[in-house]
């Protein structure tokens with residue numbers, strides 16, 4: 362059974378006054394197997410964040426099905442959804458979503474606190490993650506005292522500290538320089554080797570070349586997919602760049 366099965370998902374947003382409707386997703390279908398590392402690409406406004414929010418059950422699709430291990434998450438109760446998120450899911454928000462009144466350490470601890478873990482365990486878990494992301498020295502600072510890239514790394518640490526089975530990351534390298542991005546991507550590579558499944562939205566062909574598959578979204582649908590298979594990262598990078606050119610200029614994608 363696939364870990365995730367997305368079938369004919371459609372999302373229409375109605376504005377507050379009901380007048381204008383925005384079709385963010387028109388018909389999205391794809392599956393993700395356990396252990397995959399999938400990058401999701403597409404122009405700004407193509408529906409990537411909308412899709413991740415639906416996969417995390419933070420939002421409901423207007424139509425269509427999302428099966429997680431065969432269970433339709435659209436029909437889960439609030440209680441079941443919370444348990445699913447706590448047990449299985451790490452989410453990196455595009456705008457970080459850190460709590461301003463909490464230090465970075467307490468922000469990162471939050472999912473563990475909610476899971477009822479004791480302080481010793483939390484302290485053990487944060488150490489290697491903070492080191493890998495180079496934020497150890499910043500843990501006592503508050504979000505408003507650190508840079509955007511530092512906030513982003515704290516948001517990544519918060520998503521990974523529970524060792525979630527499924528990581529949904531919305532542009533996790535968007536605020537990072539190339540060195541910090543490389544560190545984060547190598548960390549994603551390692552946790553993926555260890556069996557964690559990753560879906561990562563990115564605008565960067567460089568970042569996407571780390572994935573085992575890249576899914577391109579256009580006009581609210583999956584436009585094309587590229588599998589890494591036995592290609593080198595360099596070859597993958599070139600195929601992604603070429604596909605992005607086709608995506609933005611129109612024309613046929615090659616397989």
Ligand SMILES: Nc1ncnc2c1ncn2[C@@H]1O[C@H](COP(=O)(O)OP(=O)(O)OP(=O)(O)O)[C@@H](O)[C@H]1O
Pocket residue numbers: 374375376383384385403404405406407408409410411412455
């Ligand atoms: N809450 C909302 N209400 C109404 N329209 C929305 C809402 N959220 C997103 N949209 C619209 O839906 C479309 C898809 O937005 P979405 O945020 O999913 O794009 P995206 O691919 O993540 O873009 P970006 O790369 O800029 O982050 C856009 O046209 C956007 O304006």
Ligand SMILES: [Mg+2]
Pocket residue numbers: 409410411455531
């Ligand atoms: Mg987005």
